[in-house]
Amino acid sequence: TQLLEQSPQFLSIQEGENLTVYCNSSSVFSSLQWYRQEPGEGPVLLVTVVTGGEVKKLKRLTFQFGDARKDSSLHITAAQPGDTGLYLCAGRNTGNQFYFGTGTSLTVIP
Amino acid sequence: NAGVTQTPKFQVLKTGQSMTLQCAQDMNHNSMYWYRQDPGMGLRLIYYSASEGTTDKGEVPNGYNVSRLNKREFSLRLESAAPSQTSVYFCASSENQGLGEQYFGPGTRLTVT
Numbered sequence: 001t002q003l004l005e006q007s008p009q010f011l012s013i014q015e016g017e018n019l020t021v022y023c024n025s026s027s028v029f030s031s032l033q034w035y036r037q038e039p040g041e042g043p044v045l046l047v048t049v050v051t052g053g054e055v056k057k058l059k060r061l062t063f064q065f066g067d068a069r070k071d072s073s074l075h076i077t078a079a080q081p082g083d084t085g086l087y088l089c090a091g092r093n094t095g096n097q098f099y100f101g102t103g104t105s106l107t108v109i110p
Numbered sequence: 111n112a113g114v115t116q117t118p119k120f121q122v123l124k125t126g127q128s129m130t131l132q133c134a135q136d137m138n139h140n141s142m143y144w145y146r147q148d149p150g151m152g153l154r155l156i157y158y159s160a161s162e163g164t165t166d167k168g169e170v171p172n173g174y175n176v177s178r179l180n181k182r183e184f185s186l187r188l189e190s191a192a193p194s195q196t197s198v199y200f201c202a203s204s205e206n207q208g209l210g211e212q213y214f215g216p217g218t219r220l221t222v223t
Contacts, residue, residue, distance in 0.1 A: 009150070033211065042114075042200050042214030043153070088152060092210055096141060096160060097168065100153040 003027050004091055004101035012107040013079055021074045021087055021104045029091030032065055032072045033098070037086040079108045112136055114215035116201050122221045123191045131186040131218050133201030141204045142184035143168075143212065144176060146197040153200065159184055191222045 004025045013019055023032070031050045035043035047056050049065035049072060056063045060083075062075040072089055089101040114135045123129055135142065140161050145153040155168030159178040173195060175187045184203075188195060198219050202212040 004152075006152075031210070040217075042202075042216055043212075044214070045211050048211060090153075090212075096204075096210060097155060097158060098143070098212060099155070099169075100145075102150060102152045 003099040004089055006087075006089060006101040006104050008104060009102065010105050010107075012109065015080060015108055015110050016078050019076050019079060019106070021076075021106075023072045023074075023089035023101050025070050025091060025099075027091065027093075027099075028069050029099075030069075030094055031092045032069070033090045033092065034063055034072070034074055035088045035090065037088060037103075043086075043088055076106075079106075081108045081110050084108050114201055114203055114213050116199075116215035116218050118218060119216065120219050122223065123188075124223055125192060127191050128187065128189050129191065130188075131199055131201075131220075132183070133185065133215060134183045135201075135203040135213070136182065137203060137213065138181070139203035139205055139213075140181070141210070142178065143202040143204075144174075144184070144186045145200045145202065146170065146195075147200060147217075148197050156186065156199075191220075193222045196220060196222045 007022045033048045034046045037043040047063045052067045052069045054065045060077045087104045090098045117132045143158040144156040147153045157176040159165045162181045177185045200217045201215040204210045204212045
């Protein structure tokens with residue numbers, strides 16, 4: 001059962017453009033995490049959001065947790081080639097299990 | 111401080127063979143996890159362990175067994191490998207308390223022919 005749907009699945013943009021990745025679910029999570037994964041490596045944590053409506057910024061990346069704690073978005077401003085990778089969201093339930101989204105593969109073209 | 115380590119990095123098995131994937135963490139985390147990653151499917155939880163001596167099934171446990179040997183080590187065993195188990199396997203660890211951020215190993219790429 002895939003609890004988290006991400007969109008778009010693939011995204012190819014020019015350097016300097018803005019983009020938003022969505023992570024949606026019908027389930028409520030106690031927290032939600034965003035990871036970036038590069039080829040041949042494990043995912044690396046970017047941020048954790050906990051409170052409904054919470055917004056966190058990490059340099060050019062802005063993360064938002066939905067008011068009902070069912071969805072989240074990742075916005076990248078002025079994308080750079082170094083942002084290229086697979087972006088994964090993961091929701092944590094009260095039992096300390098994590099459910100991962102399907103992933104968004106981002107390519108930023110110089 | 112190596113974080114999470116996994117061995118082997120690559121493995122090719124024939125259908126019906128068995129093998130054990132090893133995972134160790136040096137961050138004194140209580141929880142450890144095994145995931146598999148397949149194209150277009152994200153990461154799916156196979157088994158997890160909230161503490162030494164306890165293990166629980168995740169989303170896709172069939173065909174796998176696990177052993178939490180001690181607080182540091184969590185192994186995944188395939189008793190009779192099948193082509194459907196061809197995948198990349200990741201081990202992760204986290205604290206039970208707080209935000210529970212997960213730290214992942216580099217993965218094991220397994221091919222079953």
